Amino acid sequence: MSIELRALQSLTLWHDVHLELVHQGGDLSSRQIAILLTIYLEPPPHTVRGLAAKLKVTKPVITRALDTLGKLDLVSRRRDEADRRNVIIQRTVAGALAVERLGDTITARAKELPR
Amino acid sequence: MSIELRALQSLTLWHDVHLELVHQGGDLSSRQIAILLTIYLEPPPHTVRGLAAKLKVTKPVITRALDTLGKLDLVSRRRDEADRRNVIIQRTVAGALAVERLGDTITARAKELPR
DNA sequence: CCCGAATAATCCGGGTCCGTAACGAACGGA
DNA sequence: TCCGTTCGTTACGGACCCGGATTATTCGGG
Incomplete structure (x- = not known):
């Protein structure tokens, strides 16, 4: 398992996946993606404060993102x-x-x- | 050059890159990313009509995205x-x-x- | 030359997100 | 018990984006 992506391959991958996400609708912002994946990839527990520190954003940003993600039943x-x-x-x-x-x-x- | 990303590695990569993008600010929407990379990865010429067809969105969406990308001097x-x-x-x-x-x-x- | 087709831009009403500031609830040491 | 601190949420004003309809410009066939 070697993980070697050259720049062009990286960009092609980024392009293709974003294209597919746009097609299947319901796209989230970069912040929401970062928050969602943090919650599912890193060990719990997760708090508003902790997520804000990790993402270096203010707490209201986290609260609002959680509102949106919660409305979608993702968290x-x-x-x-x-x-x-x-x-x-x-x-x-x-x-x-x-x-x-x-x-x-x-x-x-x-x-x-x-x- | 083997390109084998397991699901967990894919998600970790997605997480890490989005995190970095959020940190360095100036994040674009999924649509804007898809448009920008299409312009830079696929052979010219690119038109509003062509991009709209490729992304399966309406032309005003492309026009507005180009307004934003143009304001940032990216296209x-x-x-x-x-x-x-x-x-x-x-x-x-x-x-x-x-x-x-x-x-x-x-x-x-x-x-x-x-x- | 004229008129329908094509192309991109613009307008309009509505929704979402942001940053800052203020707030209410809960904790904990003096 | 009291009061400063911590935590998450809410309020406010502003900026951006969306979808659909409409408009202005240009092309090209009859």
Whole structure:
């Protein structure tokens, strides 16, 4: 398993996947993508504060992104009972499926790249 | 040069690059990315009509995206003198640099993926 | 020469997101 | 108990983008 993408291949991959995302609609912003993947790739628990620090954005940005992602049922929120000031961001079944689908899309496009 | 990205590696790459794009600001929408890369990866000439067909979106979407990309000096527009109804979209130095930089970013992140 | 077809731009109403500031709830040490 | 601190949300004003309809310009066949 060698991971060597030359610049042209990288850009072609980026182009193809974005094209497919635009076609299948429901595209998220870069920030929303970064937040969603952080939640599904990094170990929990995730908080608003932690995500804001990791992305170097303000907390309202995270809150609003979670509103949007929550409306799409890609993530959910729960109060931390140990410290009720905190909000724990949780994964959902629909979110896991969407992330998995994105991974498949990227993998499929990578396979078809010119050598 | 084998191009084999497993799903987890694909997602990690997607996450890392989006994170970096958010950090360095000036993020574009999926549509704008798709349009920009189409212009720089596929052979010219490019027209509004052609881009609209390729992306399966309406022409106003292309016009507005070109307004934005033009304001950022990533592309420029010129009337086709042979058929003055057409507009030819041209590349710019700044755009070429930005695309090249994106390619480098993706390539660099791909190199650092877990095996 | 004229009129229909084609092309890109513009207009309009509506929605989403941003950054900053302010707010309410909850915690914890004095 | 009190008060400063922390945490997440909400409010406000502004900027950007969308979809669909409309407009202005240009081309080309009859």
